[in-house]
Amino acid sequence: MKRVVATGTFDILHPGHLFYLEESKKLGDELHVIVARDANVRHKPRPVIPEEQRLAMVAALKPVDHARLGDSADIFAPIREIDPDVITLGFNQFFGEDDLRRALEIRGLRAGVVRIGSYEGPLSSSSRIVAEILARRRQP
């Protein structure tokens, strides 16, 4: 049984998320998704949707076998528990592949790392959807 781990914030779901999760699932038999904790999303504006609600929506997607909230303090704690064969990185995730490989090796974790490509849809970005809503609802 080959386990794959995908990660992300998944604030406002769109086809790019689905593409990333479908491509991740193709790399193994069981897809586990780690959803970022609200408090850990510091590299961009805080998510609009609370973490439990983001988790519930991700868990309901077809390619997803298991979804959980990430650890608050140690991002490698869920990886130790799941013990995946592969960890996928999305096209715009800030972790470098080699940095992640090194961090896993130092901790004695055996997972390989695969970068997934991007899906080019018109509104395939949570932040672009938020910007579009703000633009359309702005008072004249």
Ligand SMILES: Cc1cc2nc3c(=O)[nH]c(=O)nc-3n(C[C@H](O)[C@H](O)[C@H](O)COP(=O)(O)O)c2cc1C
């Ligand atoms: C291997 C790996 C494990 C992660 N584990 C956690 C975790 O336990 N808790 C958490 O809050 N975020 C975790 N993250 C980070 C988020 O899931 C997400 O990748 C990060 O916030 C970047 O968000 P983005 O999808 O908006 O680029 C992990 C990321 C990676 C690559």
Ligand SMILES: Nc1ncnc2c1ncn2[C@@H]1O[C@H](COP(=O)(O)OP(=O)(O)OP(=O)(O)O)[C@@H](O)[C@H]1O
């Ligand atoms: N258009 C897309 N094509 C492929 N993968 C995507 C796409 N959008 C997001 N992903 C991937 O889905 C995962 C979760 O993405 P995230 O929650 O950061 O959404 P996002 O739409 O990129 O957010 P934001 O627009 O706020 O940066 C990440 O691994 C990310 O690379």
